[in-house]
Amino acid sequence: MTSTRTSQSMTDRSVNFQPAAPAVRAPSPYPPAGGGGTREAPSRRALARIPLLRTLRDGSGFDVVLVLCAVGYLLVFAAFPLAYTLVMSLQQVDMFSLASFDRPFAGLDNYRDVFSRPEALQILKNTVIFVVLSITFQLSIGFGLALFFQQPFPGATYIRGVFLAGWIMPALVVGAIWKWIFAGDFGVLNYLLTSLHLTGGKIFWLSDPDVALFAVIIANIWLGIPFNMILLSVGLAAIPRDLYEAAEIDGARAFRRFRHITLPLMRSTLGAVVALGIIFTLQQFDLIAALTQGGPANASNVAQYWSWQMSFQTYEISAGSVVAVLMIALVILVAALYVRSTEREHAA
Amino acid sequence: MRTAKPFILLGLALVFAAIYLFPLYWMYVTALKSSTEIFRFPPSFWPSDPQWQFGRIFAEHAMDRYLWNSLLIAVGTTALATLVGTGAAYALSRHRNAWTAVALFLVLMLQVLPPSLMVTPIFVAFNQVGLLETPRAAVVLAQTAKVLPLYIVLCRSTFLQVPRELEDAARVDGASRIGAFLRIMIPLARNGILVVSVLIFLQSFGEYVYSRSLIAAETLQTATVGLSSFMGPNTNDWGGIMTYAAIYVTPILVVFALLQRRIVSGLTAGALK
Secondary structure, eight states: OHHHHHHHHHHHHHSOOOTTHHHHSOOOSSOSSSGGGGGOOHHHHHHHTSHHHHHHHHSTHHHHHHHHHHHHHHIIIIIHHHHHHHHHTTBOOSTTTSSOSOOOBOTTHHHHHHHTSHHHHHHHHHHHHHHHHHHHHHHHHHHHHHHHHHSOOTTHHHHHHHTTHHHHSOHHHHHHHHHHHHOTTTOHHHHHHHHTTSSSSOOOTTTOTTTHHHHHHHHHHHHHHHHHHHHHHHHHHTSOHHHHHHHHHTTOOHHHHIIIIIHHHTHHHHHHHHHHHHHHHHHOOHHHHHHTTTOSTTTTOOHHHHHHHHHHTSOOHHHHHHHHHHHHHHHHHHHHHHHHHHHHHHHO | OTTTHHHHHHHHHHHHHHHHTHHHHHHHHHHHSOHHHHTOSSOOSSOSSOOOOHHHHHHHTTHHHHHHHHHHHHHHHHHHHHHHHHHHHHHHHHOOSHHHHHHHHHHHHHHTOOHHHHHHHHHHHHHHHTGGGSHHHHHHHHHHHHHHHHHHHHHHHHHHTSOHHHHHHHHHTTOOHHHHIIIIIHHHTHHHHHHHHHHHHHHHHTOOHHHHHHOOOGGGOOHHHHHHHHTOTTOOOHHHHHHHHHHHHHHHHHHHHHHHHHHHHHHHHHHHO
16 A cells, blocks of 8 residues: 555656545645655756745745735735825825825824814714614614524525625615615605604605614614624524523523523624624715715714715815724724634634 | 424514515515606505516616626626635635734734725825726725735635645645645635635625726716716606616625525634634
8 A cells, every 4th residue: 555655646746746636535644745855856856956946836935925915915905005094194185286295294283173173073973873873783683683593493594594685785776775765755664654653744864864864874784684693693503502401401491591591602702793893884885875975964974984075075185084094093993802802712 | 382383483584584675675666666656655565567677777877888897897806806815815724823813913904994994095096106097997906905805714714624634645746835726725625715706706796985986987987886876866766776776786686695505604604713
């Protein structure tokens, strides 16, 4: 057995390597590479004289190059823009200095300017409401559905999968559909609410400053439910069944089982879902663009949309950068907490 | 009672799914209604006189051009992300040390950057180096940076599932690292790579922020931007808008329905690990 294997691998080395070979062959009992150095083919021996080429071809240099390609791309197209926003937030950037590399330095004046605007406080408040309400409802509805679909019944996984349709659709299209559902005079939502006698008259969801933000939040909750539900389902599936059985034998009712088994064991998953929820909610742009464009009079505007408006509609690029810097810092902080918490869990 | 419970649950599940999918249903129903029926109040929940206006809307709103631009951007993004990301995902799956931890952390951090905030510096920088001359390519470059981290994370979990012994065996048999990667690891991880690529493709097909901000020429705009200009402030053609939306999302929903289970398992593996 040993001799045939050796001869076979020697012939393999002289001819071209067959891609299908290892799939049929049992895993090699030999330690990887290294040992075969004395039997190198001539071309490889020549290569081996140049250490850099050798490590690229046969050593960990190969991995380093592969990782550097992707990291290099991200540094150029993600990390550099990140640093560039920070620079621009300290400069005077408008239509005239847009293409110039030498722009006047403004320092923290830009930050002072943004925070002294009358709409700043309202948009900040809106952003907090948007994030908190979206996540609260996405999480509780998603959790409820995840628990529901955890029960055994025919078609459970299939029907659960149907919910993901809302997640894969472009958010702009979702916004368009909801805009029609919310329509004041002919919208189906107003019809349902009035025929169920939940509201007295028609609500002008998108043009009434008091409700526009909540309309956007409702659509955003709809969009976020599937993702929350699926991640929480994965967490629920990981809880050992016998814990529940033992509790049931001890006479614990469903609510107590939920409080004392499900919730404590889901803590890390819930943490992850909340962190991801904050990140995705702060990325939401398309929905606002489709539904209200931040209006009326900033009543439904949130920071990430405001930043874009300043940069691309009024061309106050410094001001747009200021908001971008602050929001990105917040998002990165949340993401760092999330990654650290998952890492700690893996170490434990 | 014991035998009835699963069916009660099934009934409830169908009710929940119906409530959740109502907006989708409403899109299709509105697309089929006549223009007078749309503005009837109370609204009808089934079109009394179904109109087939898909062809008309498709032609009138130049959807072939919009969809073609969206397709180009989605294909370009998927190709570039696959090209740049697959190797990195493989390399990061092979080692577990401080360096890979740093690289993974960097990748995860860059994944969360909101496009509506990143587009400001990208626009200014691309304008300065002349990339806005080729706006669709500019969108591909920006969108790739957005989806690449997710691609790497999901693809890495695919490579982690390929037994390392197979690669070691190939190396013993004389394959170089590149040979083992291209001929052993990639074919074995093919299905996972395909699913992740489809996910990236579907996301890029619905991209909006970058297309809206970086593409000035109307003829180069994507289907999302076309839809948003259709929805302008004074429009009342909701039948047309819903028809447009239906034409746009039906292919996405079909592809997703076919690959749904695999996309979900890949996604959850990547998000929680």
